[in-house]
């Protein structure tokens with residue numbers, strides 16, 4: 001059988017019977033029909049379903065060209081965006097490229113350093129980044145679907161001014177790449193006015209589902225990763241998700257099993273990895289599931305841990321704290337590199353019993369031991385197997401999670417494709433900042449502070 005990203009709930013057998021899973025089959029099958037026929041809630045945001053096979057080929061070629069230009073004329077790329085407008089790119093670059101991407105020598109990396117801005121409002125962070133760039137040549141990819149999000153807009157103002165000081169207005173315009181709505185929003189207006197090269201976030205693709213649009217693809221291409229392979233993997237994932245029957249359909253089974261666990265009171269899902277380079281896959285996943293399912297006072301709270309690191313901090317809680325969670329382990333089957341543990345003539349550190357073994361053997365033993373320990377501690381453990389860290393499997397993994405998320409939202413009875421809840425903090429912040437139009441709210445809030 002061809003290797004693939006796969007889902008395995010075998011270790012959760014003590015918590016979920018085969019029968020229960022089979023009861024879910026019809027429900028998940030119905031959810032798939034609703035999703036694929038685009039007849040459910042939020043159906044105007046389903047462009048991501050077909051992206052791996054129906055993307056804009058002209059724009060795809062332009063993304064690769066722009067990436068080459070940036071690679072040729074910039075030592076640094078600053079990716080400005082927040083939430084779905086940066087997490088996918090960051091997840092992909094960290095998953096696919098060197099573990100110390102920005103720190104390793106240019107000879108090894110071969111592509112520009114990549115930094116992220118506009119994902120907080122910290123002036124210390126931005127000032128630090130400006131120092132890191134120094135007087136080196138750089139370009140900016142500013143990404144905002146709405147084109148009006150405060151965090152990236154502020155960061156962009158700062159970097160735009162820096163670029164214009166350094167290269168003049170015209171020179172700066174050639175180093176600014178704007179990824180935004182095709183017609184609406186302040187960023188679109190700015191891009192047209194100033195003549196920035198622009199890429200489109202399609203109307204029917206929400207931020208958290210946009211990694212396979214220009215939103216993710218331009219920064220990923222600049223990092224030197226292979227976009228074609230990424231899309232191929234996503235297309236393979238799509239093929240399986242859309243067409244395979246429940247018994248062989250990993251995305252459908254993941255949606256079914258997490259829904260069963262939620263109904264048993266497991267309201268938290270902890271996504272665990274054993275590779276630091278998967279940290280941002282978890283961050284991307286948390287937004288995907290959190291924004292899609294956390295509404296109408298419902299949903300599974302998506303949390304994540306980096307292991308074995310967090311076994312020495314959060315491990316106690318997972319093993320023995322409130323029994324509110326299940327755990328989903330991302331298992332990278334074949335590690336990117338191997339390091340052998342050598343024999344020492346005198347076994348002072350007591351590690352000679354591991355001599356001759358690869359570190360990855362130790363890592364996998366830690367993983368397997370932890371899965372069983374947490375299972376014994378009444379935390380159902382699910383596993384997502386990833387054959388190895390390459391573009392193809394990452395594309396497959398992205399699609400697997402996205403498709404399962406759509407199904408899961410429908411099983412929960414929510415609209416998985418909106419995010420009305422994120423507006424509340426924005427309204428308060430605008431009111432406190434004195435943004436025109438928020439005067440009444442401002443009075444009320446000031447009384448409460």
Ligand SMILES: O=P(O)(O)OC[C@H]1O[C@](O)(CO)[C@@H](O)[C@@H]1O
Pocket residue numbers: 082083084085143144145146147148149152207208291419422
């Ligand atoms: O791309 P935009 O419009 O700047 O939005 C960034 C992020 O902010 C949100 O709209 C939440 O405020 C997310 O859904 C989105 O991914």
